[in-house]
Amino acid sequence: MASQSALRGRGAQSGAVPQRFGLADRQADGDWRDAMEALDGPPVKLRTTVTEEHPKTILSFNQSPDIAFDRSVNAYRGCEHGCVYCFARPTHAFHDLSPGLDFETKLFAKPDAARLLRETLARPKYVPRPIAMGTNTDPYQPIENRYRITRALLEVCLETRHPVTITTKSDRVLRDLDLLTRMARLRLVAVAISVTSLDPVLSGRLEPRAPSPAKRLAALGRLAEAGIPTHCSISPVIPAITDEFLEQIIARVAALGVQSCGWIPLRLPHEVAPLFREWLAVHYPDRAGKVMSIVRSIRNGRDNDPGYFTRFKPGGVWADLLRARFRLACRRAGLQRISFELDCARFRRPERNGQMILL
Template sequence: MPVESIHGRAATRNDTPLRFNLMERVVDGDWLDSVEELDGIPKRRTSVTIERPKTVLTRNHSPDIGFDRSVNPYRGCEHGCIYCFARPTHAYHDLSPGVDFESRLFAKPDAAGLLHAELSKKGYEAAPIALGTNTDPYQPIEGRYKITRSILQTLFEVKHPFTITTKSDRVLRDLDIIAPAARMGIAAVAISVTSLDPKVHRTLEPRAPAPRKRIAAIRQLTEAGVPVYLSVSPVVPHITDMEMEAIVQAGAEAGATNGFFLPVRLPHEVAPLFKAWLQENYPERARKVMATIRDLRGGKDNDPRFFSRLRGQGVWAELFRKRFDKACRDHGLGRRKARLNSELFTPPQGKQLRLF
């Protein structure tokens, strides 16, 4: 990318998506940062576009996923995790799954109101709503927009069960909602920790909070009575897999009661982005990493089949599973799924929720 700096970004490329036969974009100088400079090269700044969807509750029927509905307050994610399987969704907007995904974000400020309308529909039956299934609900812009918080307020008001998956200690800001919801049995949080190594973290997840902050968040959530799941995800062969046992130990000592892991996935445009990242940061082991990933994925960069996509296959998948299971046994980390109470749900009355 000769026109901009990639400092602080995980993706090393910003190719125009080709899968949808979209026309090539022209870079608009209005959204390049003309003030901040690094080594004399304009630095990409983050822009946010307001999105006004008609609905916000997304349904899925995937047999290998433990929830059937979710809410995503944002599109794109400034955390910039190079392995993020959600990157290809930016191609639908004629934007690159590369640096655009990390810097050109979409926010849904009406999400809580739209969710209120969904929950008010006649015949609606409650089941846990998942937040953080696509992009992180606590990425940096949440500090300004507070969309995730407004969603949690709506769910708590009607006693609707919810789960949160995040890489951010910013979740602690909403403990005043999450903790009482957890005491009612309608809330659980999963904290994702990919690496404890600051050097690996800086390139793999450049704008996500440091691993030590996430471990500290597990401790504070647990102390507040919130059930916390440790997500060792994704496991990247020869980059982070050697840390699996240490991450489980750190999470268990911080108070996590259950855990799970997922091997890295490289769907669509994620594969070339990940390969470019490897060449930039780990050229000496790039071929070895990709060879192991292909072994996990039946000889391909990615395996999209249900169940297999979350588990992998072959000797490496079996090795990771056995290592993780042993680490969980050694440190008292369970493998149970969240059992949240859906019977407390009280449908909203009227057009507005009661004020706190």
């Protein structure tokens, strides 16, 4: 049973100030606001705010040897889904914001993203390779309903015939089914939806503002039925918390016609580790020690292993057991992990004024 002190509707249970970058501790300056919470108590409800930002570029490039993509686009910073385990939480620390509650309540949107992408694709030296969406924060988090930035990006990709991959936890992806279907016919898109458990109560604690597991499974089925290359990511697998659902998820998505499935073990980089420990203490104090003991056993005795290749491929007895369970369940369900081949040869470079190059 969850502790009575749990912060309802949020994944993180606190908003500690980041300390990694040598930032000075904030000091009270005598303003009346310093005593406001002590006098009035904490806010009744945390409100989500969105700040619009206008970067000069939108594509991010990486040279990581163990990541399958070399470029990505993120329409938003921060994520209201509030998944407590999210490996992207530490990015808020770069801006002197908390990877805890700030990450899921102080969001940033990039309304110029589609224009910036078009400008990048128009550069004479640009060479197309699949653009990954959803690699940092979810492109279909709730504020996409208002901003529709992800849809605008997909429209640019369809117009220019540029391939893209999407990773999300939301069935909101179905709102762009018209674009995705057209892109799939041209081999320009593949979609992955992450499913962590089949228990809506557990998911409500882990991912408080993400759609329920049932909605995600239904979305996987709709995508597969529409002929869109579809992958289910069982991510993350949390020992002694979500691993019991491993075989059931595989069987369910196979029955829905999903072509591919994979799993990623829990990762706890930087500030995510103390946030996750805090979450365990609030929601699962009876097994917190066991969970972290298994996590350390698959991460070479640490909360997190940041090494290339090993960060996605844990070691030890527990990791071997999970790996064997996954393989056996996939074999029984007739599933395998497929590398969807997208077509870069169709790319049509846009003119900087928005017109397409015909020849």
